[in-house]
Amino acid sequence: DTAVSQTPKYLVTQMGNDKSIKCEQNLGHDTMYWYKQDSKKFLKIMFSYNNKELIINETVPNRFSPKSPDKAHLNLHINSLELGDSAVYFCASSQDVRRDSYTRDHNEQFFGPGTRLTVL
Amino acid sequence: AQSVTQLDSQVPVFEEAPVELRCNYSSSVSVYLFWYVQYPNQGLQLLLKYLSGSTLVESINGFEAEFNKSQTSFHLRKPSVHISDTAEYFCAVRGTSYGKLTFGQGTILTVHP
Numbered sequence: 001d002t003a004v005s006q007t008p009k010y011l012v013t014q015m016g017n018d019k020s021i022k023c024e025q026n027l028g029h030d031t032m033y034w035y036k037q038d039s040k041k042f043l044k045i046m047f048s049y050n051n052k053e054l055i056i057n058e059t060v061p062n063r064f065s066p067k068s069p070d071k072a073h074l075n076l077h078i079n080s081l082e083l084g085d086s087a088v089y090f091c092a093s094s095q096d097v098r099r100d101s102y103t104r105d106h107n108e109q110f111f112g113p114g115t116r117l118t119v120l
Numbered sequence: 121a122q123s124v125t126q127l128d129s130q131v132p133v134f135e136e137a138p139v140e141l142r143c144n145y146s147s148s149v150s151v152y153l154f155w156y157v158q159y160p161n162q163g164l165q166l167l168l169k170y171l172s173g174s175t176l177v178e179s180i181n182g183f184e185a186e187f188n189k190s191q192t193s194f195h196l197r198k199p200s201v202h203i204s205d206t207a208e209y210f211c212a213v214r215g216t217s218y219g220k221l222t223f224g225q226g227t228i229l230t231v232h233p
Binding site: 111112 | 156161162163164165166169220221222223225226
């Protein structure tokens with residue numbers, strides 16, 4: 001019954017490796033997001049996809065590449081991991097503001113439990 | 121662009137005491153305001169939100185927040201806290217037209233018996 005799920009929950013890896021974090025939502029939402037929460041607990045958006053189309057791309061190194069095979073999934077692939085990539089990564093989803101006029105002004109984002117990435 | 125400042129990184133209180141978690145924001149456009157709560161080892165959950173209308177909004181578990189446009193604030197309050205309210209609380213803002221959420225740095229509320 002989990003609305004937004006992420007795997008894995010914990011990921012420990014060496015510098016230079018390539019890793020992926022998966023996200024799935026079963027809410028029927030059209031928009032999905034990736035956020036990064038650093039060691040100081042700052043939450044910042046990285047990407048947003050709407051119906052598999054990239055709509056927000058913050059200043060993120062191109063080692064980070066989101067992939068959306070369908071609107072229920074938004075995976076995050078990270079190449080050549082660096083120490084500074086250590087953080088908690090949260091996936092979120094929301095209804096498409098452009099299609100659902102009732103929720104257009106609400107756009108509540110539902111968050112996954114997070115993936116704690118540790119780069120050694 | 122928007123920014124959010126949560127003035128207290130940690131707030132310790134005793135059970136049944138009142139609490140206020142402060143949030144100030146800056147924005148050049150009209151905004152919607154949110155409070156999210158993150159319990160230990162869990163994701164963020166929406167606690168309450170201000171979209172329009174009454175400036176005082178309430179959650180189902182006794183929290184309330186008041187939107188003050190002149191002071192650009194959206195402080196979160198509860199008159200009597202429980203142990204179970206121990207969590208981290210994030211204030212967030214976004215523009216009223218489609219836009220990303222911008223979060224504050226969070227306030228850890230610890231309720232002691």
